[in-house]
Amino acid sequence: MDYFAQQLINGLVLGSIYGLIAIGYTMVYGIVGMINFAHGDVFMIGGFIALITFLLLVSTGLTAVPVILLIVILVSMAVTALYGWTIERIAYRPLRHSFRLAPMLSAIGMSFVLTNYSQVAQGARVKPVPPVITGGYTLHESADGFVIQLSNIQIVVVVTTIVLLAIFTWLVSRTRLGRDMRACEQDQTMAALLGVNVDRTISMTFVIGAALAAVAGLMYLLYYGLVDFFMGFVAGIKAFTAAVLGGIGSLPGAMLGGLAIGLIETFWSAYFSVEYKDVAAFSILIVVLIFMPTGLLGRPEVEKV
Amino acid sequence: MKTSSSNTAKAASGIPALLKTAGFNALIALVLFSLMVGVRTEAGSDGQLTYWTRFGEVASLVAAVFGGSIVLELLKQWIGPSGAEKLVPPAVRSGMSFVGSYLAPALLIFTLLVPVIFYDQRYILDLAILVLTYVMLGWGLNVVVGLAGLLDLGYVAFYAVGAYSYALLATNFGWSFWICLPLAGVLAAFWGVLLGFPVLRLRGDYLAIVTLAFGEIIRLVIINWQDLTGGPNGVSSIPRPSFFGIPLDNSDNGLAARLGIEYSPTHRIIFLFYLILALALLTNWVTIRLRRLPIGRAWEALREDEVACRALGINTTTTKLTAFATGAMFGGFAGAFFATRQGFISPESFTFQESALVLAIVVLGGMGSQLGVALAALAMIGGFELFRSLESYRMLVFGMAMVLIMIWRPRGLIGHRAPTVYLTKAHAISSDLVKEGHG
Numbered sequence: 001m002d003y004f005a006q007q008l009i010n011g012l013v014l015g016s017i018y019g020l021i022a023i024g025y026t027m028v029y030g031i032v033g034m035i036n037f038a039h040g041d042v043f044m045i046g047g048f049i050a051l052i053t054f055l056l057l058v059s060t061g062l063t064a065v066p067v068i069l070l071i072v073i074l075v076s077m078a079v080t081a082l083y084g085w086t087i088e089r090i091a092y093r094p095l096r097h098s099f100r101l102a103p104m105l106s107a108i109g110m111s112f113v114l115t116n117y118s119q120v121a122q123g124a125r126v127k128p129v130p131p132v133i134t135g136g137y138t139l140h141e142s143a144d145g146f147v148i149q150l151s152n153i154q155i156v157v158v159v160t161t162i163v164l165l166a167i168f169t170w171l172v173s174r175t176r177l178g179r180d181m182r183a184c185e186q187d188q189t190m191a192a193l194l195g196v197n198v199d200r201t202i203s204m205t206f207v208i209g210a211a212l213a214a215v216a217g218l219m220y221l222l223y224y225g226l227v228d229f230f231m232g233f234v235a236g237i238k239a240f241t242a243a244v245l246g247g248i249g250s251l252p253g254a255m256l257g258g259l260a261i262g263l264i265e266t267f268w269s270a271y272f273s274v275e276y277k278d279v280a281a282f283s284i285l286i287v288v289l290i291f292m293p294t295g296l297l298g299r300p301e302v303e304k305v
Numbered sequence: 306m307k308t309s310s311s312n313t314a315k316a317a318s319g320i321p322a323l324l325k326t327a328g329f330n331a332l333i334a335l336v337l338f339s340l341m342v343g344v345r346t347e348a349g350s351d352g353q354l355t356y357w358t359r360f361g362e363v364a365s366l367v368a369a370v371f372g373g374s375i376v377l378e379l380l381k382q383w384i385g386p387s388g389a390e391k392l393v394p395p396a397v398r399s400g401m402s403f404v405g406s407y408l409a410p411a412l413l414i415f416t417l418l419v420p421v422i423f424y425d426q427r428y429i430l431d432l433a434i435l436v437l438t439y440v441m442l443g444w445g446l447n448v449v450v451g452l453a454g455l456l457d458l459g460y461v462a463f464y465a466v467g468a469y470s471y472a473l474l475a476t477n478f479g480w481s482f483w484i485c486l487p488l489a490g491v492l493a494a495f496w497g498v499l500l501g502f503p504v505l506r507l508r509g510d511y512l513a514i515v516t517l518a519f520g521e522i523i524r525l526v527i528i529n530w531q532d533l534t535g536g537p538n539g540v541s542s543i544p545r546p547s548f549f550g551i552p553l554d555n556s557d558n559g560l561a562a563r564l565g566i567e568y569s570p571t572h573r574i575i576f577l578f579y580l581i582l583a584l585a586l587l588t589n590w591v592t593i594r595l596r597r598l599p600i601g602r603a604w605e606a607l608r609e610d611e612v613a614c615r616a617l618g619i620n621t622t623t624t625k626l627t628a629f630a631t632g633a634m635f636g637g638f639a640g641a642f643f644a645t646r647q648g649f650i651s652p653e654s655f656t657f658q659e660s661a662l663v664l665a666i667v668v669l670g671g672m673g674s675q676l677g678v679a680l681a682a683l684a685m686i687g688g689f690e691l692f693r694s695l696e697s698y699r700m701l702v703f704g705m706a707m708v709l710i711m712i713w714r715p716r717g718l719i720g721h722r723a724p725t726v727y728l729t730k731a732h733a734i735s736s737d738l739v740k741e742g743h744g
Contacts, residue, residue, distance in 0.1 A: 035510045045341070052340045055356050075340075082336055094712045101456050102715040104510050105668055108458075108661055109707025116701035121342045124697070128348055233657070237521070240514060275529040282518035282525075289515055290503040 002146045005139075007270045008263070013154045013223065015262020016161035020216035021239035022246065022254035023168070024209030030185050030249035031205050032096070037107035038087055040236015041114035042210050045083055046217030047227040048118055050076040051127055054221075065132060076218055077211040084210025085203055087114075092206075093199070111232075118229040126228040133222060157219045164215060165255060168208070172251065177204060185249070234278060238265070241285040247298020256296060327374040334370035338363050409676050416582060420575040430574050434581055434646065436686045438639055441585040443666040443678040445635030448592055450664065451673035452601065453628035454608025456513040458660055459500070459520025463493040463633040465527060465655035467640025472540040472650055473533070482546040486641050493637025494630040496523075501629035505622055520660055527652045539651025546645045548576060577646055584642060588635045589675055595631070604628055605673075658700070665707055671716060 021043050028036040053075045057068050091110045095102045136151030172178035180201045183191040192198045220235070221227055238261055246257025261281060268280045288295065343363040346356045416437075423429040442464065449457045467489040474480045474488065504515050527534045534540065547553065551560045553573045561568035595601040603624045606614045615621055644650050666685050670677030692699040 035514060049340050051354075052344045052346060052356070055346060055354055056344065059356075079336060079340060082333065086333060086337060091708045091712075095715065098711070098715045100510075101454075101668075102711050104456060104513055105664070106708050106711040108664075109704045109711065112658075112661070112700055112704030113708065114704075116697050116704060118341065119697045120701060122345065123347055125348055127346055127354060128352055129354060237514075237518065241518075244511075244514075276525070279522050279525050279529075282522050285518050286503055286515055289507060289511055293506065293511070 002140065002142045002148055003270070006146075006148050007266050009148070009150055009154060011263035011266035012259060013157050013262070014266055015242075015259035016157050017216050017219050017223070017258075018235070018239050018242045018262050019255040019258025020161060020164070020212050020219070021235060022242040022258045023251060024213050025240050025243040026246070026248050026251060026254040027181075027205050027209050029243070031181060031202060032092070032103075034092070034103040035107065035240065036092075036206075036209070037104065037236075038091075038110040038114055039209065039213060040232035040234075040239065041111050041118075042080060042084055042087070042232070043213040043217050043220075043235055043239075044227070044229065044232030045114060045118065046076050046080040046210070046214030047221045047231070048122060048127075048217075048229075049079050049214065050218040050221050051129060051227050054129065054132075069132070073215065073218055076214045080214030080217070081207045081211040084206040084213075087210075088203055088206040093202075111236075115229055115232065122229065124229065126226050128226045129221060131225060153222055157223055160215065160219065161255075164212065168212070169251065171208075177201070181205060237285075238278075238281050241281055241288075244285060245288050245295055247295030250295070250297040253295055253297035260296075323375060323378050326378060327371050330374040331367050331371040334367045335363070338366050342366060412676075412679070420578050424571065424575075427571070427574065430571075430578060432686075432690055434574070434578050436683055437578070437581040437585050438643060438646075439663065439666060439682040439686050440679050441581065441588050441639045441642075442636065442663045443670065443682050444585065444588040444592060444675065445632050445639065446663050446667050447632075447670075447673065447675070447678050448595075448604075448635070449628050449632035450667050451678075452592070452596065452608060453604040453625065454672075455625060455628060456510070456664075457516045457629075457632070458513045458657070458664065459516035459518070459523075460632070460636055460663055461655045461657070461660040462500075462520040462523040463497060463636030464640040464643065464659070465523055465652075466493045466496050466633075467637030468644040468650050468654075469527065469534060469540070469640075470637065471641035472543045472644045475544045475645075476540060476542065479544075482544070482641070482645055483549065486638060489641035490634040490637040493640065494634040497629040497631075497633025498626055500633075501626040505625055517657065517660075520655075520657060524652050524655050527655070534652075537652060539649060539653075540644075541649045543644050543648050543650070545573065545648065546577070546580065577642075581642055581646075584638055588638075591631075591635075592675065600624065600627055608673075662703075665703070668707075669710060 021039065024039045024042070025036060028034065028039070050072050053072045054068065057071060062068055087110055091106045092103055095106055131153075133151075133153040133156055136149055136154070139148040139150050141147050172181060180191070180196045181204070183194070183196050184198055184201050188198050191201075217227070220231070239258065242257035242261040243254045244257070245260055246253030246255070261284070264284060265277050265281055269277045272280075343359055344356050345359055346354055349355050416433075419433050420430065423433075442460070446457065446460045449455050449460070470489040470492045471482070471485040474485045475482070480488075500516065500519050504512050507515060528537055530536070545553065548560050551563065552558070553560050553576055554568075556562070559568065561572060596605070603614070603619045604627075606617075606619060607621060607624050607628075611621060614624075643654070647654075662685070666681045667678055669685065670679070670681035689699060689703075692702070
């Protein structure tokens with residue numbers, strides 16, 4: 001039971017990170033109808049930028065951890081968002097009316113560019129960081145000495161995710177930008193006729209998705225204490241699985257799917273085998289797409305001729 | 306469309322606007338590169354992170370972006386708005402078609418003569434075998450992507466199934482290559498159908514992700530199922546192929562001894578060369594024949610418009626499954642050949658990058674065009690060999706090329722294959738003209 005509770009906590013934390021990445025997939029899919037294959041690599045870039053900013057700040061002699069974290073989160077969000085904007089501008093916008101496989105292939109190319117760009121720029125070796133947020137609470141100690149730990153970093157990850165999700169939900173449901181986004185999702189031509197700047201709205205979607213991915217990258221960096229140039233690929237596929245599981249196009253669905261994938265992966269590693277945890281995640285993707293293509297909270301897709 | 310026209314309008318208004326655009330791009334580049342390129346991090350020997358700055362590199366990159374955008378804008382002004390049909394003089398066009406109709410036979414004759422011309426150059430022969438392997442893979446994937454229009458990102462899985470089928474059957478049971486080759490193809494086709502079933506209902510990009518996941522699952526299972534596959538260590542000492550039972554070695558009953566000629570290790574290389582050439586040509590021949598059968602026409606129809614296909618009574622289930630199975634079978638053949646050529650296989654040879662490379666060959670060659678795929682494989686693998694020393698840069702360039710080709714000529718750089726049959730009085734609604742042909 002204690003072991004179960006501990007795995008539950010670990011799974012929720014991992015799920016939060018996946019959920020943050022999954023939001024980027026689901027938003028882009030909802031609005032442009034393409035899988036942003038490079039999104040996992042945007043997450044990786046976010047992790048790198050967080051690492052570099054962190055290193056620069058520490059070397060200036062700054063010691064207050066909350067201040068450092070605040071600056072790191074802002075800088076990595078801003079710069080990664082610019083990456084997202086540039087990617088959309090270069091690789092996707094010219095292809096918006098091209099044949100249907102073109103954006104996907106362009107996205108795969110972009111994913112290679114980003115992976116190898118970071119490898120060339122930052123080297124192939126894994127970059128470790130010392131633990132920044134330490135300490136934690138012991139929730140429960142059983143008679144045989146098994147301790148349920150809730151570390152501070154886990155709290156930070158979950159709280160940040162909840163706060164961002166709240167801000168984000170407000171953004172989509174209450175602001176002008178959110179209304180434009182929902183309008184473009186339904187019908188781009190009609191939205192354009194009614195005075196919505198479609199290009200700008202789509203750009204903003206990519207910007208927001210990238211910023212959330214940057215936060216996920218930072219959280220990953222803090223939680224696991226490392227980044228490397230190849231971490232975007234697997235994390236990206238899993239986050240996409242999360243988005244599909246939750247129902248692609250649905251924001252709460254993405255978060256829910258992220259949590260589900262995080263929990264499944266953690267429990268699978270804990271009770272079955274660590275080696276096959278990725279196989280489990282990918283199998284879920286296939287099974288979900290076969291039996292419930294609309295996911296948990298998605299709307300059925302109507303095929304128009 | 307909107308962007309290109311607004312950009313041209315901007316560019317048309319003169320030098321200051323030009324500089325403004327370039328300056329804006331340079332500013333963006335500065336922000337993008339300042340942290341990622343400007344600060345290089347590295348883990349020291351004691352696990353402590355260190356960094357050093359590289360402002361020179363950032364400056365040159367930003368300058369390159371500035372110069373590049375000026376050149377690009379000027380080019381746009383000279384060439385005119387993108388999307389306009391370029392007028393090609395009829396003489397040039399007829400010349401092109403003349404060259405085009407003789408290119409394929411000429412290329413084939415040259416390929417047949419490669420072992421004769423380069424008999425002493427082991428490196429060129431090895432490279433030629435590699436190119437032909439990718440030509441075969443490209444032609445195999447072309448059935449799925451080019452003809453049936455199903456985006457398959459996990460093609461390497463079938464390549465792996467073929468390679469491991471041969472390797473395991475040959476090392477465990479001692480079966481000969483010529484028995485295992487068809488078996489490898491059949492097994493790969495079986496996996497193709499197995500993958501095909503669940504993905505039948507999926508639309509284009511969902512299909513792509515599922516095939517990608519499938520490819521990764523196969524690779525992960527190969528890595529982790531150590532009892533069977535040897536895990537990351539792979540399978541070694543895979544038997545070499547024989548000339549229909551006669552070994553190609555230096556022994557008394559080897560081919561060289563039987564023919565009474567002096568033994569040379571090159572014989573085996575040349576045999577492998579003609580073997581893969583034969584396999585590739587078989588793939589090509591089967592594809593061309595299939596294209597004329599109802600099933601091939603159904604594939605092409607499926608690529609153009611799935612809904613119309615169903616409305617006309619084509620059974621999309623069997624059509625998709627046969628496409629998957631046929632493509633997978635050729636992948637399996639190529640895999641078996643790969644295993645016997647290398648003599649050693651490991652999961653590292655079957656990563657997603659490999660799938661993407663084959664897919665890029667098909668896309669670059671112009672989906673559906675056989676000659677285009679062959680030329681693209683030659684250009685791609687040849688290009689990779691040329692830049693072998695620049696290991697990570699070449700994948701960077703490969704990615705950029707993929708993006709640029711999609712922007713510039715999404716229907717392929719070299720060829721473009723229209724459907725084999727179409728109404729001659731075409732008020733053509735092909736997929737070039739419609740935004741999306743669901744499939």
